[in-house]
Amino acid sequence: MSEFVIQDLVRLLRECAGEDESVDLEGEILDTTFEDLGYDSLALFNTVSRIERDYTIQLPDEVVSEAKTPGQLLKLINVVITERV
Template sequence: MTTFTLADLVRYMREAAGEDETSVLDGDISATTFGDLGYDSLALMETTSRIERELGVSLPEETMATAETPDQFVQVVNEQLSTSV
């Protein structure tokens, strides 16, 4: 089973938003809300879509909507990965 990490999420978020390495995603962002990071629902939908395509996992919108912070997002992805095996 693959484990999805915060570093993985940051990489996907940067790719989806087209951000460079010097963005607001540096440092410990695990408990910061996506809103405080400047990521709206559209940016998160693009991030989620990329993760689904690359990892071959289904991440239902209603499930992902419960994740308000990167740490929660990573937890939800890992839960979905463990059930898709």
């Protein structure tokens, strides 16, 4: 895998934590907080755990508390992927 993209993240968020019907995950969500998207820290933790398992990467323990938006999480994930190559 060369890059983890927003479509990958949206798919896993839906699979791991569901989707708030009042939120459009297909829109511009990179800078929207996970809280505003309807995801709490447990939902994010479950999603991050799934990303680590599915993509065979290890993210820093603080990723759930540091990544406040999908864009921030994507950056952190892609740094780890780049370092692995």
